[in-house]
Amino acid sequence: MIRIQVPATSANLGSGFDSLGIALNLYNQVWMEESDTIDISSKDTIEIPTDDSNLIYWAAKQVYEKCGRKLPGLKIVQLNNIPMARGLGSSSACIVAGILGANRLLGSPLSQQELINLAAAIEGHPDNTTPAIEGGLAASAMEAGRVYSVSVPVSEKIRFAIFIPPFELKTEKARSVLPQEYSRSDAVYNLSRSALMAASLFSGKLENLRVAVQDKIHQPYRASLIDHLDDVFRLSYELGSLGTYVSGAGPTIVSMIDAADTDVFAKYAANHLEEKGITGWQIKVLATDSDGAQISIE
Numbered sequence: 001m002i003r004i005q006v007p008a009t010s011a012n013l014g015s016g017f018d019s020l021g022i023a024l025n026l027y028n029q030v031w032m033e034e035s036d037t038i039d040i041s042s043k044d045t046i047e048i049p050t051d052d053s054n055l056i057y058w059a060a061k062q063v064y065e066k067c068g069r070k071l072p073g074l075k076i077v078q079l080n081n082i083p084m085a086r087g088l089g090s091s092s093a094c095i096v097a098g099i100l101g102a103n104r105l106l107g108s109p110l111s112q113q114e115l116i117n118l119a120a121a122i123e124g125h126p127d128n129t130t131p132a133i134e135g136g137l138a139a140s141a142m143e144a145g146r147v148y149s150v151s152v153p154v155s156e157k158i159r160f161a162i163f164i165p166p167f168e169l170k171t172e173k174a175r176s177v178l179p180q181e182y183s184r185s186d187a188v189y190n191l192s193r194s195a196l197m198a199a200s201l202f203s204g205k206l207e208n209l210r211v212a213v214q215d216k217i218h219q220p221y222r223a224s225l226i227d228h229l230d231d232v233f234r235l236s237y238e239l240g241s242l243g244t245y246v247s248g249a250g251p252t253i254v255s256m257i258d259a260a261d262t263d264v265f266a267k268y269a270a271n272h273l274e275e276k277g278i279t280g281w282q283i284k285v286l287a288t289d290s291d292g293a294q295i296s297i298e
């Protein structure tokens with residue numbers, strides 16, 4: 001079987017709506033081989049579709065169809081470490097695993113660029129799929145079905161403390177609350193900050209991050225969908241967060257922190273949540289994944 005490892009991703013980084021994303025060192029694993037039937041199972045207790053509606057299978061089928069090949073079936077085994085519907089790229093990870101795995105089973109007919117384009121086309125936006133494939137901090141734009149992107153390393157000085165709440169938020173719902181139009185001043189506000197975010201994460205200019213996360217495109221509209229958002233933002237800044245934002249469409253909240261402060265931050269953040277009676281949230285401190293999705297043979 002082949003094994004595909006795909007990192008979690010955190011999109012938007014506050015200001016870079018639908019364009020910026022980073023890969024994190026938390027991974028889903030998928031084992032895959034051709035089969036005469038659809039045989040899908042899981043190594044954990046998370047419920048997954050086991051028919052042709054399974055996202056990994058469905059994405060793999062798109063590759064077979066694009067290459068003019070019929071897909072009789074697949075054996076797929078999943079290990080889902082990325083929590084679902086939490087804004088950490090779990091669906092992107094399934095799409096990327098499906099298309100990368102299918103491409104390898106077919107002898108790698110599609111180029112890396114074609115895989116990036118196909119993943120973004122399936123997902124609808126490239127800010128999770130591109131970093132999941134390439135690793136690092138990815139800036140992406142889509143034009144006529146092609147993704148124009150660059151992936152760069154994130155400064156070693158930065159870690160990501162993720163606050164995962166005990167509830168889901170579907171991307172569709174989180175997108176439905178956004179306005180259709182924005183003012184020029186709001187557009188300029190985000191443009192300037194997202195450019196600052198990309199350059200500051202790459203260079204490690206930590207003092208810029210608190211301004212670079214600011215956003216008038218999505219977070220203000222989504223805030224009411226995320227219980228305790230204000231408390232988590234406030235406590236993260238009290239504990240020295242360099243910049244805190246809603247990960248992707250939410251509901252996970254991410255604080256960028258100084259790599260030297262990770263243990264203290266995680267411990268005090270857990271204590272503060274408990275003191276405020278905010279229960280069920282998980283806190284993990286992650287680093288950037290620089291390599292993106294990996295395939296091996298087992």
Ligand code: HSE
Nearest residue numbers: 011017018171248249
């Ligand atoms: N950029 C997307 C959003 C990420 O904010 O809706 C979720 O897939």
